[in-house]
Amino acid sequence: MSAAGGTALTLDALKRFLPMHLRLRDDGTVLSVGPTLAKLAPDLQAGLPGRLVNARPGRSTCPLAAIQEAVDGQGRLILRILNTRDIILRGHGVRDGAGAMLLNLGFGISLHRAIRAAELTDDDFVPSDLAMELMFLREANRGVLHVLSRFNDQLAEARQEAVLQAQTDALTGLRNRRGLDLELAQALRLNGHRQEDAAVPVALIHLDLDHFKQVNDLLGHLAGDELLYRVAAVLKQQVRKADTAARVGGDEFVLLMRGMTSRSALQDLSKRIIRAIRLLTPPELTECQVSASLGIVIWMPGETDSASDLLDRADKALYQAKAAGRSQAVIL
Amino acid sequence: MNRLIHRTITEFLRSTYGEDFAQMIRDDRRSMAAPETPVTGFATAGLAFAAERLSKPLPDLYEDLGAWLTRIEPIRRLLRFSGRDFDDFLLRLDELPGRARLVLPVVDVPLLQVDVDDGAIWLTPSRPEIGWQHILVGLLRGMADDYGALCLISVHETAIRVDICDHSFAEGRQFTLYGSPGPGIVP
Numbered sequence: 001m002s003a004a005g006g007t008a009l010t011l012d013a014l015k016r017f018l019p020m021h022l023r024l025r026d027d028g029t030v031l032s033v034g035p036t037l038a039k040l041a042p043d044l045q046a047g048l049p050g051r052l053v054n055a056r057p058g059r060s061t062c063p064l065a066a067i068q069e070a071v072d073g074q075g076r077l078i079l080r081i082l083n084t085r086d087i088i089l090r091g092h093g094v095r096d097g098a099g100a101m102l103l104n105l106g107f108g109i110s111l112h113r114a115i116r117a118a119e120l121t122d123d124d125f126v127p128s129d130l131a132m133e134l135m136f137l138r139e140a141n142r143g144v145l146h147v148l149s150r151f152n153d154q155l156a157e158a159r160q161e162a163v164l165q166a167q168t169d170a171l172t173g174l175r176n177r178r179g180l181d182l183e184l185a186q187a188l189r190l191n192g193h194r195q196e197d198a199a200v201p202v203a204l205i206h207l208d209l210d211h212f213k214q215v216n217d218l219l220g221h222l223a224g225d226e227l228l229y230r231v232a233a234v235l236k237q238q239v240r241k242a243d244t245a246a247r248v249g250g251d252e253f254v255l256l257m258r259g260m261t262s263r264s265a266l267q268d269l270s271k272r273i274i275r276a277i278r279l280l281t282p283p284e285l286t287e288c289q290v291s292a293s294l295g296i297v298i299w300m301p302g303e304t305d306s307a308s309d310l311l312d313r314a315d316k317a318l319y320q321a322k323a324a325g326r327s328q329a330v331i332l
Numbered sequence: 333m334n335r336l337i338h339r340t341i342t343e344f345l346r347s348t349y350g351e352d353f354a355q356m357i358r359d360d361r362r363s364m365a366a367p368e369t370p371v372t373g374f375a376t377a378g379l380a381f382a383a384e385r386l387s388k389p390l391p392d393l394y395e396d397l398g399a400w401l402t403r404i405e406p407i408r409r410l411l412r413f414s415g416r417d418f419d420d421f422l423l424r425l426d427e428l429p430g431r432a433r434l435v436l437p438v439v440d441v442p443l444l445q446v447d448v449d450d451g452a453i454w455l456t457p458s459r460p461e462i463g464w465q466h467i468l469v470g471l472l473r474g475m476a477d478d479y480g481a482l483c484l485i486s487v488h489e490t491a492i493r494v495d496i497c498d499h500s501f502a503e504g505r506q507f508t509l510y511g512s513p514g515p516g517i518v519p
Contacts, residue, residue: 122509147336
């Protein structure tokens with residue numbers, strides 16, 4: 001390069017100072033290629049065609065025309081290296097003392113792809129280049145995001161488990177009061193509000209054990225708990241998958257049967273449940289037999305959608321069953 | 333943040349002393365009262381329990397933790413980005429707190445002053461905290477191995493002295509800019 005203004009560099013100095021430079025004449029003759037750039041486009045020295053294209057959208061792909069426009073118009077240059085995937089070179093250029101065009105290029109956001117494609121190292125970048133910092137940030141960012149997303153997954157899992165636990169009765173594994181309230185509210189909320197989830201009738205069964213107190217008093221709480229657990233097993237067996245069985249108090253259970261409107265089917269179900277529960281009577285209990293009383297209401301879509309009204313009515317039915325001598329079901 | 337520190341310590345104890353020991357420390361920590369002390373104190377409590385159970389000085393455990401961190405591939409890579417050789421790594425350690433803040437803004441790594449004196453490199457943290465000082469000592473030992481350098485590391489009150497005996501004592505572990513970093517900064 002000829003001296004002009006005392007800033008001339010030898011070819012060797014130019015290569016060390018600007019490892020990503022490209023120096024060329026207006027006729028397209030390549031005069032020198034920086035060593036890092038040469039790693040990505042090894043035969044660039046032989047000429048631009050087939051090796052670089054203009055990557056600015058809406059313009060001709062001719063690289064030489066784009067370079068001249070950027071140099072003389074003091075604009076920005078965006079080139080793409082052919083035969084490599086997605087590596088974009090960004091840069092600018094000036095005319096040097098000899099009238100040749102001198103470009104300084106960089107990788108921009110495609111840095112990591114360039115590093116991978118040409119197996120670049122720290123030595124391929126000048127100290128003022130932020131390449132190392134960008135790679136550091138990229139990996140740091142990925143590492144932290146990975147950890148955070150794993151923590152998030154764990155939190156979501158723990159939350160789901162906690163929600164389920166909060167709606168479950170620890171002794172029997174049935175729903176608890178809160179779980180029932182949610183299911184019942186949902187069943188009633190569908191009451192004509194959304195066409196795609198058309199409301200279905202619901203039978204609400206309030207079940208109370210007969211002579212449970214005697215089991216507790218005579219045989220102890222452990223025997224009482226054991227009985228509750230086995231009653232729950234009976235109920236689970238008698239309801240279908242879409243139904244809900246809950247324990248809502250000491251020896252009080254509620255069944256929510258979806259789509260159930262047949263009184264005779266409900267009476268049959270009640271008889272089956274009562275029979276199965278009578279069989280659970282502990283042999284040590286000689287004075288009386290454990291059984292169950294059931295109060296049942298059938299809710300049809302369009303009726304009140306107050307859950308507490310419905311539960312009150314089931315409770316009244318249960319009271320009638322108890323008053324009529326227990327061990328039976330009353331349907332209101 | 334606490335969770336990250338806690339998890340790191342648990343993983344360190346698990347991989348060094350086994351699952352049963354890590355579980356024992358988790359139980360110790362669980363029975364601890366809720367934190368009135370600074371929160372990081374609560375997060376690092378596991379290490380104090382472990383030191384007690386192992387009858388090992390706490391600084392030694394911090395040192396082991398520092399060295400262990402350099403064997404976690406993503407962390408090792410982040411550290412290797414900070415210097416082309418061990419010398420360069422040491423001289424640029426004043427960047428470490430800034431880099432740590434870039435990765436995890438809430439980690440309060442103390443500023444580090446780097447001096448060269450008497451043919452040795454001296455590192456002085458801005459706050460004399462046993463934890464950071466000894467984690468750093470372990471980190472330096474681990475990274476010296478990683479770069480394949482042989483050096484003497486000693487603690488002088490609040491400062492750390494590093495004498496490099498041989499820059500290329502051993503092969504050092506491979507490092508490429510484009511290597512795969514592995515998924516997370518904590519195993």
